[in-house]
Amino acid sequence: MSGLEALHATALAMVAPGRGILAADESNATMTKRLEAVGVESTEETRRHFRELLVSTPGAEEHISGVILYDETIRQQSADGRPFCELLSERGMVPGIKVDTGAKPLAGAEGEKVTEGLDGLRERLEEYYEMGARFAKWRAVIAIDDVLPSTYCIDVNAHALARYAALCQEAGIVPIVEPEVLMDGTHSIDRAEEVTLATLRAVFAALLDQRVALEGMILKPNMVLSGTDAPQQGSIEEVAERTLTLFRQVVPAAVPGIAFLSGGQSDELASAHLSAMNALGNVPWELSFSYGRALQATPLEAWSGDEAKEPDAQKAFAHRARCNGEARYGRYTEELEQSLAA
Ligand code: 5MM
Secondary structure, eight states: OOHHHHHHHHHHHHTOTTOEEEEOOOOHHHHHHHHHHTTOOOOHHHHHHHHHHHHTSTTGGGTEEEEEEOHHHHTOBOTTSOBHHHHHHHTTOEEEEEOOOOEEEOTTOTTOEEEOOOTTHHHHHHHHHHHTOOEEEEEEEEOOSSSOOOHHHHHHHHHHHHHHHHHHHHTTOEEEEEEEEOOOSSOOHHHHHHHHHHHHHHHHHHHHHTTOOGGGOEEOOOOOOOOTTOSOOOOHHHHHHHHHHHHHHHSOTTOOEEEEOOTTOOHHHHHHHHHHHHHHOOOSSEEEEEESHHHHHHHHHHHTTOGGGHHHHHHHHHHHHHHHHHHTTTOOOHHHHHTTTO
16 A cells, blocks of 8 residues: 555544544643543643543544544543553544644734744654654644734644645645634624635645645634624525535535534533534545544543443534534434433
8 A cells, every 4th residue: 555545544434424523632731621621630640541431432433433532642641541542543543732832922913823833843853753752733723803813823733734734745644634713702794704714815825835745634713603793694505605605616525525623612502503514414534523622521520520421422422523423424413412311
């Protein structure tokens, strides 16, 4: 198998029908916020414990194709002494790794950020490949307000995403390219559409300029949504239609799959939007998920650090994974959502 064929095969496994990706790659700062919100002290061990709880959920592999790990986690082991990558691979879930080092203030552009992490990336990727990682993730963050984002911010982030993606492919690792246009704010769905279009255009131009093989990558974008505090929210159908219409214009058919981020949507809306898009279909790519909060918030709350609640937490995680797995076929329903309670 050539290098590109291997990348393509991994990319297809990541977006296999009925399955999607668990983003469990919170940096320690973010994970600390999440744990403290449910009254759990954030330590190396509590972070490890919660992540092991998720990935060892019985049947998780039915709907979870891959898991994005954080640098701390990929070096950790399960309670019975197996490294996380081994744990995942044995159960048919592809191990992945977040390789950016975070979004930092962009010089000369107030309120905007650029994602860092390119220095030493070639060597880090080699090490992660040795550990068993077969895909990576890099997230760029684009903020919207009346004037933002600047073309400068979009362009530097697109350039960095492409540099990262090219290095990943050189190392035999599939890059998840994540340009996230944030939901925060009062902007309209029209404005979100305009900014998402400009961002994706710049990202694909940079990917092509930097010779990234589109067959060997996965796009992880936001859906086209009104700002969280916008006076008017689009309906589920409108979000699905507008997102697909926009993506048809700008995402080349050679990309094997689009794995959406949830971006702060409720669990239910993240599933409903994905389901509505898959029901519309008629697109050249797999439409999947790579959710962080929309897969983890409910199990985290159910667990809240209580050992006795671990089975409930795993049930909650299995339920969210199943709801999103069904959404991959356009089959997520209110009845399915309520079925856990029954
Ligand atoms: C899992 O959350 C990731 C957070 O990373 P940081 O701690 O470095 O901010 C994040 O990149 C995530 O993978 C994506 O945003 C998708 O997660 P959501 O919660 O938006 O589905």
